[in-house]
Every structure is written in C-alpha cells, then in structure tokens.
Amino acid sequence: MKKIVLATLMMAFSLGAAAEQGGFEAGKAAPSQQKQDAGYKGSEDTGQTHINQIRDFRQGGYVTLEGYIVKKQQGDSYQFRDSTGTVTIHAKSDTFKGKTYDSKDKVRVSGKVYGHGDKTRLDVMRIDEP
Numbered sequence: 001m002k003k004i005v006l007a008t009l010m011m012a013f014s015l016g017a018a019a020e021q022g023g024f025e026a027g028k029a030a031p032s033q034q035k036q037d038a039g040y041k042g043s044e045d046t047g048q049t050h051i052n053q054i055r056d057f058r059q060g061g062y063v064t065l066e067g068y069i070v071k072k073q074q075g076d077s078y079q080f081r082d083s084t085g086t087v088t089i090h091a092k093s094d095t096f097k098g099k100t101y102d103s104k105d106k107v108r109v110s111g112k113v114y115g116h117g118d119k120t121r122l123d124v125m126r127i128d129e130p
Helices: 001-020
Strands: 062-074 079-081 084-090 106-114 121-128
Touching: 062 084
Parallel strands: 084 121
Antiparallel strands: 062 079, 062 106, 079 084, 106 121
C-alpha cells in the first residue's frame, strides 16, 4: 500500500515538472531587429509591388513600394516614382522620423492605398531605407 501511495505521489510531482517545460521564458533578451527577418522576407518571396499594380488595388489595402520621392507637391503630399510610374503619396512629417531624403535617395514606403486609376494615392505610415 505504501508503495502505491509513494508511486502516486512521485508521479504527481513529476507531471508538474514535465508541464513546466516549453512556452515563454522571461528574462532572456530578444534578438536584434536586424536578425528578426534574416531567415524569411515575405515581400521578397512574393515579388515586389510596383506603382502600376496598385492602380486597381482594393481600397485600404496595405502595400510597400521602393522608389524615389521626386518632389513635394503641397502640404504633406509628395510625388513618388518607381520604374513603372508615379503616384501621389501623403506622408506626415513624423513619418520621416527626423531623416531628410532627396530625389536621389531610394526609399521604401509602406501605407494604405486609396483611389483608382490616375487618382490613386498612398497614405504612408512608414518610410525607411531599403
């Protein structure tokens, strides 16, 4: 009888120890942001999006483009160009994160698409260097 009780108690304590393995472990440092996407880049695997492709994009669809900010139009509006054409982008000053780009600097812009055809515009939420 004592052996059965002892075996039951040992099994109960060992199940608790086995259940503690895995999951989230606090206290370990996260990898640097540069290493987080080192193994997989969705935009490269699926192909790059170009301006001529977003002209019939769904309203509010999120897209990332690489190209050049050619000129400032008015207010927060800029003309953006890639190898397939130009589009108007709206980028608030805080989107630039204090960096200054000129028409020779290649940039990556990410945002939501609005409008169709020649009236297509991109409301930019992020501007980075490619």
